[in-house]
Amino acid sequence: MTYLGMPTAPAGVGQLRGTESFPAAAETALANGQLRRNLANATSTIRAKRAAVVSEVPDWQQLRAAAAAIKDDVLANLDSYLVQLEARVTEQGGVVHWARDATEANRIVTELVAATGAREVVKVKSMATQEIGLNQALEEAGILAYETDLAELIVQLGDDRPSHILVPAIHRNRTEIRDIFLAEMAGVHPGLTDDPPALAEAARTYLRQKFLTAKVAISGANFAIADTGTLMVVESEGNGRMCLTLPRTLITVMGIEKLLPTFSDLEVFLQLLPRSSTGERMNPYTSMWTGVHPGDGPQEFHLVLLDNGRTATLADDRGRAALRCIRCSACLNVCPVYERTGGHAYGSVYPGPIGAVLSPQLTGVADNPSLPFASTLCGACYDVCPVAIDIPSMLVHLRGRVNADKAAGHRLPVPEAAGMAAASWAMRGRRRWAWLLRAARLGRWARLARLSRSRTARRLLPPPLSSWTRSRDLPEPPAQTFRDWWAEQR
């Protein structure tokens, strides 16, 4: 495996890293009862919807296998598909730009917008532009970016960070949203209620102005078709359609892995994506565009192809399947960890199980060392993944990479690694293992189990034991190990 030489996503730009470890950030999130209620409500609703519409599809497992195979073909032949896409887009009047990382992508987009003279842009909801921190880069260049997806708008107005791939404001309830609108939305009616239709109407009125005046739109892409040069965005609200058709200039930022070889591959993905993400049979709006067409839609189209650690991810044969991801967020909704902590605890714009395998690979594991451990390996994510990413196995693999990385940075083994090596040694020898099991039973364990049951005494227990005893008692030790009992029976 060669990770050396493959550039990862640079630090200091974009949002792929948190400021604290997952366990520390999770502790803060868990203390927020409102957040936990909002998340539990939202994820359980969407889980049930997804399960219902997926169960209607008799060949769901075959569709998953097909999607995985198509994406694996794309990843194995990415070099030729990307060049093919560039040729098709260029032939049809678009301009293709290659961005090695977030910094380059931000510079390209900023220069493109500046060249139009526009000081405002409208945006279609896009993970890639959140990943690279495009809004901030534009702001630094004096350009205001307006998010037009309702949930992204809530996040933007609240000076907040998205906490879910599909529903970035999932951590907010309607009362909080009303308060954000009243405080931050220019021209909002002061009598705004928290009735969902009233909130949607307020956003619609606010955004309509932006759609009608914007000269430049910025989008991401759900898919790009290599053999036709077609780009595609799927959405629910129609705001995306407005952005993709009204402004004169359209700039699309897309991760290099979002390709599909042919138009007919959409047959597979358009069955999988809406059912997995919103729990709908079909998404309300599917917009596709191929190059530019005189008198119809944007007259200038730029496609920015973003690497930002994707090639480094591709280099790991046990991690690269994370690039199959189509950002449906089904894994977030079923994850028992995500359900309790929400997305901010993951530090990256990619939260939940897919974030735990994707973010550390994009940044390099040294920058996100706690994320691969943010899972019980319960497997619920793998079951629902429409492109069959074996996230639990990948988490285990990345844990190994984190440990190897830590070991490489220390001359002495870190305590955990030393403990693991000692346990492995002890378990290898019949006599020493039998002795150890017996000694543990006779010695400290009984006392520790007793202490764990006492409210005052358990406070004195040292870590890592205290991590267990703060919320669970220890089991009473048995009178005899099984192997000793067995030996006695003979």
Place this chain on the structure above:
Amino acid sequence: MRVALFATCLVDGLFPDVARATVRLLRRLGHQVEFRQEQSCCGQMHLNTGYPAEALPLIRRQVEVFADCEAIVAPSGSCTGAIRHQYADTARRFGDERLAVAAEAVAARTYELSEFLVDVTGVTDVGGYFPHRVTYHPTCHSLRLLRVGDKPLALLRAVEGIDLVELPGAESCCGFGGTFALKNSAVSAAMLADKVAAVAATAASVCSAGDSSCLMHIGGGLSRLRVGARTMHLAEILASTRTEPALV
């Protein structure tokens, strides 16, 4: 059938009643049970915490100890899962094809208890007697790695006198996750709190499962919150009879 018991390190050291119950149950069903003292740990903790090099000698040992066994039965879904899904892959990763092939052979004959009873011996009524209210937590690795489905429930339903009640949100993880419980103890505790509340809502006196590790976690929470329910492994319930009833 000659059955080799793989007790698992946790059961051997902390929950010997589970292994004793497994032996009693298998003998009652007419099997010859052996226990090889050379066994220790399957290496799951090392594998899942990201120490494959330290797991490798444990994999080798497990494969050597059980190489010639006709059937290997473990009262654990997650240990069986590690053997079946991680052994050969790990061996290959370290370039040991011979070990990988031997591991595949051992894995093919290693069964979680409910799989062995239902799939291998074709039995669902093991002649058990357990007149108590029981709820069952299916455990993630049995459910999603081994796909045991409702085999444990089929076995429990056939137990005479049992009052089996469904656990709300049964398929949600209890929050154990091995070293996750220590590394992410706050999240683990939040998940456990919901699991314990679900058990309490059933008013069952026993929460059962096919994995002592998950039961240790749930049991630690039940005890801490004084819910009044205790944990018992599936094997202990199935082993219980009118003449030799398990104590609750």
